[in-house]
Amino acid sequence: MSGSRGPDDRHRLRVIPTWRHGQERLYVCHEDGRNVAWYDREAGRVNLLSEGEQDDILHALGPFLTGPVMVGPPPVPTPAELARLTLHPDDDLAPNRPGEALLIALDREAAHAHRLRPDPRRRALTAEQTVGETLDRLDGAGWHALHSIPLPGGDRIHHLMIGPGGLFAVHALYARKQRVLVADPMVTLGRRETQPLLRRVRSDADRASYALTAEVHPILALAGPADLRVTAPPRGVRILQDTDLAALTRLGGVLKPADVEALHAMARDRRTWGRV
Template identity: 60%
Template sequence: MTRLRVTPGYRRGRDRLYVSRRDGTAVAWYDKGTGRVNLLAGAGRDDILAALAPYLAGEVTVGPAPVPTPAELDRLSLHPDDDLAPNRPGEALHALLDHEEPAPAPRLPALAALWRRQDPRRTELAAQQLLGTALDALEGAGWRVLHSIPLPGAARIDHLAIGPAGVLTVRALAAGGRRVRVDDPLVATGRGEPLPHLRWARRDAERASLALATAVRPVLALAEAHPPHGALPAPPDVQVLRETDISALASLGGVLKPADIEALYATARNRHTWHRV
């Protein structure tokens, strides 16, 4: 029998492990929350359980999979290497930091820890994780979220949120407790050099709109920004939010129906969707 592969996934707030053949055809999935292995056609029960054995904990039930929804069928037909849904917030930064050289002065732990804290990539990763967690919390309100979407030319969309209020690209900016100054298209944190973050946020939305053939609104999300004296100034076409404002998106709607959300999410999670933008 062709060796099976096991790939982690995340669906409707549940951690799953998908089992597939080497050609990408899914043959089962294991739902960690319910402890159930759902079997599909294409492989034997014993082979599937052998592939999952290192990951199973406690008693599990095994049986035929429930009738899949159209979105689930799209997921099962997508090769694991092309599925962007398992991406963590800041996935590209994770890859860089996980494979970098060890910090200098390994015999001086305090200096090594200071070196890590001062690495701007780690500050950016922390911001990506903070905002990613806030966006993932919208799942219960009918939103679907993807992180770290790769684009041609080594560019990336930090976060993509699809929900009742429409489709949003969310560009993360680490404020680090400093005040944020907005002067379209420039944004500065503290005494740092102003950079065209609003222009970059618009460009993310334009590329996403081209890829998904739908309207996409840009959002600039500030992680740990110093509370302003008043509302953050922003142009009418770009939302500027703090991480504490993201939860308010759960109460918005009137743009997309659940079936539309699922269809766009199925398209967006396919890596090939983004190759032409």
């Protein structure tokens, strides 16, 4: 029969691992590069683009399957997923690394900079990276972290967390081995000049609330302080050390999974932040 295939045809399928949005996918394709399926290990699902080749696809994936799987056509995308798929890469903030804006600025100046003293932005970058890496580890608990969100006027929200417990604008502060005194709105770091930092932290959250039309709570995250003293509970602001940020996963009952995904799709769009 002209349409039949020999027993070795299934071996012409190749399995190619890729990473999309921080998650591994195993694509199954023909020698000409045409995709016929992909395996989402985290979801335990094999998505078929060619149902007539199901047996061959499962045979090719056999060494990679880690347990029982669902098999079928790809699920219909949600409105949030459709919004993400239509988002231009230049407008997508999800790939931003912690401290993205500082990394770009420091790399741009490195070639012709001759500083006699350490650049203070290096410490700020360390704080954002320390806090950001901690927040990224909460992703598996149903949370999404966005980093270095640009605002009009050159300001930035260091980190935005979206999850079952709500939305949080997180400002990272380098405080390694230093004493921190918080007397709302003032923050004193070691022997440095006292700054009204909590005003900035609250302002970031207010601007995020306006952009997302949802309540956003402010957090000041201290990276590595030797001691923290708060004279009185600050108005509406959580003061946390970077090692305590995982406690956010214990918060819940505020947003449903569909709301989390919809808000994440909105927040990752650079255009959302253009008028705040």
